[in-house]
Amino acid sequence: MFKTIFQGFKQGLYIGSITGVLLCLSQVSFAGVYGLALGTQAKYASGKQSFAYVNPQAPKGGMLRLGVQGDFDTLNPFLLKGSKLAGAEAFGDSLLLDTLMTESWDEPFAMYGLLAQDIALAQDGLSVTFTLNPKARFSNGDAVLAQDVVASFKTLTTDEAASPFYRFYYADVKDVVAVSERAVRFDFAKKNAELHLILGQFPIFSHKSYPDGLGKAATVLPIGSGPYLLERFEYNRLVQYQRRSDYWADALPIRQGFWNFDQVRFRYYRDPTTYLEALKAAQFDVSYENSAKNWARSYNNPSLYERGFVKKEFAHSNNAGLQAYVMNTRRAPLDDRTLRQALALSFDFETINQQMFYGLYTRSYSYFSNSELAATGMISDGERQVLKPLQDKLRPEVLTQAVPMPAVVSPVLGVRPNLLLARTLLLQGGYRYQNGQLLDKQGKPIVLEFLTNAKTFERVSAKWQRDLAKLGITLRLRLVDSAIYQKRVQSFDYDIITHNYGQSQSPGNEQAEMHSCAAAQTPSSRNRAGTCNEAIDALLKRFEHFETRQELVDVSRALDRVLRHEYYVVPQWYSDQWRMVYWDKFEQAQPLPLYYDPISWPLKTWWSKSAP
Incomplete structure (x- = not known):
């Protein structure tokens, strides 16, 4: 049923399943290892060494005091609604919750066994079985068992009160089954190159935590197996x-x-x-x-x-991802690419960086800024192979022109040349001027709202507001409190917001929640721009299966190239x-x-x- 004792699975991928040892994906055969990585040998595969960036002899003791800007009104870290308490993160490592595996900070994507001591990938790639460490215990003393993993997964992927993130991220999991007391199997709807790894990131809590569902448990912490317990709190x-x-x-x-x-x-x-x-x-x-x-x-x-x-x-x-002004294409006039391109041309980053940011930032340019995953220049051979089956669904310039870069403002001439180019594009696109106002094809003035809950962004956006006024575009700045902002963003009730497309070193399933048509129609998803494009949806499926790191790089660059040609965002900055x-x-x-x-x-x- 399962490939074990390090039999090869597909070209360049090997797996192993022996008691107390975790698999590793590699390009060479090997004996007992402890880690799992994509496209390369896991750095700490022996299972006998600590991570190089920690001090294994670090003394225990003392207190770390941290500040948080904001508030919290719920103890349940999994609820869609409400502000969560710090330290009880709902995904990945947290103070309260362990995961099946834990990530290394020294490798693009490598996982090492935590709650799971053994993993076996099915020969057909359509299921994976985790065997739990018999020493694993919840904070109440109970052993961590397969029923707890099943309950955790089903609760977070089916309960309507939970964040939709889990449903998107693990959409290809068809079922989860307790095979034995300490073995749990995840069945896949289709092959997915990273699904068995990202299942290792899933937060596991006791099946006793939420017997009546999440919706009735706003004041209930999960029973976890993590290194800390909640000692006290004041809302x-x-x-x-x-x-x-x-x-x-x-x-x-x-x-x-x-x-x-x-x-x-x-x-x-x-x-x-x-x-x-x-x-x-x-x-x-x-x-x-x-x-x-x-x-x-x-x-x-x-x-x-x-x-x-x-x-x-x-x-x-780190992959810096993309921080940007995001334009909500679900509503007019931002559903027009020409207008979005003109808005992007009008943003004067250079002046803002020097006058407000003391020259400390670099312009964001890609959905994968500061990374090898970012598209650059003309299309590469690898990207062309990825996009060739989709060429009938793509804009011709994706294949024939250099990937768009943020417009640079001249230190001598300022933003004026960019505004003139934006004006030309708008006139060519059917817009016209009347009494200094830009009108759309129906004669309606272009009036937009930038929604924010941060005074800093209100101040920065004032410069953009003045430059857009020179194009005849009215940009209203709306500062609201955090609760209203959260509600409006979750319901996609905005024209423009600032959003950070956070990225890992190894992008995968999360891209669907950022860019797919399904996510565009799902309230609270991270598809803030309302992206719904047939070619992009097809590209997103490529993140489900890849053989090598280079293939993932090519697919990421291809997605980046297509997204940037659509001008969904106005890139901001990173460090x-x-x-x-x-x-x-x-x-x-x-x-x-x-x-x-x-x-x-x-x-x-x-x-x-x-x-x-």
Whole structure:
């Protein structure tokens, strides 16, 4: 039934299934390994070493205090509605919840066994079986069993109160079955190259957690097997966790050097200014600074550094994805590509970067910025092979012209040449002017609304607003509170918003929720632009199956190229440095990982200097 003892499965892929050992996808045959990776040998495949970017001898102890901007009104991390408490993330590693496998930050996509100690992929590629570690225990003392995995999966993919993310991400799972007490099998509707890996990211909680469903459990935490327990909380003010002395996975190599603080506290601040002043007053310890203005101007008090304040940039190699103004194509006039292209031409990043961001940012240019997955220049041979079957569904320029890049504003002439080009495009597209206003083909003035819940984006967008006015376009800036913003975004009730297309180093099923026709019609999905394109839908299916890393690169570049030719977004900016500010209480291991985020990194891998 299953290929075991390292028999080859497809060209370039090998699997193994022996007790206590996890499979690895590789291009060479091998004996017992512990990891699983796509298209290459897993770096920590021996199962005997900790990750290189942690200190396995890091002392345990002390408290990490973190600040959070916002609030929370529910303890249930899986609900679609409500603001969630920090530290109980609903996907991937969290303080409360373990997953079947855990990811390495040193490889594009490699997974290592956590709750699962063994995995077996069916010979036909249509199912995978995980065998659970007999040592795995929930915080209530119960063993982690197959029935818990089944209950977790079915709850999050079928309960209407849950986020739709799970339904999209795991849409190709046809069924999940408890084969035995500690073995669970996932059956697939069709072959999918990464599905058995991303199932390893699924959060597992006890089947006792939500007997009456998620909708009636807004104040109920899941019973998890993670390293921490919720110690106390105050709605909208404070969440504090206590490290478990009986955490079952402490001795695993992949957990050595992680979760080093005895207590983790999150304190909430509604106002960004209050948050900033609280950090400088040492009310919490660590922050990632995403404001260029704050980085340049808000930490210039010498007394801060005399008292042990640290301001430092850390390099990373992460796929930066795309932060952008997203135009909602579900509604007119933004369903017109010509207008969207004109809007993109009119954005003056260079001036904003120098005058407001102190030159600290780089222009986003791709849905996979800062990555080998980004399309560049003319179409490559690999991309052409991917797109050839779809050429009748593509715009001709996708195959014949260079991929669109964000318009550059001249330091001498300013944005005026770009505005003139935008005006020409609009006139050619059937728009006309009357009394200084741009009118569509029906004679209706072009009036748009930019919706935001951040004053920073209101200030930045004012420059774009003035430049659009020169094109006869009215852009209204609408600042609302977080609750209203969340509700309107989830119901797609907006013209333009700022959205971040976060990307991994190995894109896959999540692309469907960002760009598919099905997601465009599903409230709360991440398809903010309302993208619905026959060629794009066909491309998204290619992420379900690929043989090599190069094939994934070609498919990603092809998708990126097609999306950019449609002008769904106005790209904004990114940084290839994490800007961290913190009090000098901690140690960090060297070398830095290649791929990491500034939130999880201190939480998971730093340790206290004062710990015994």
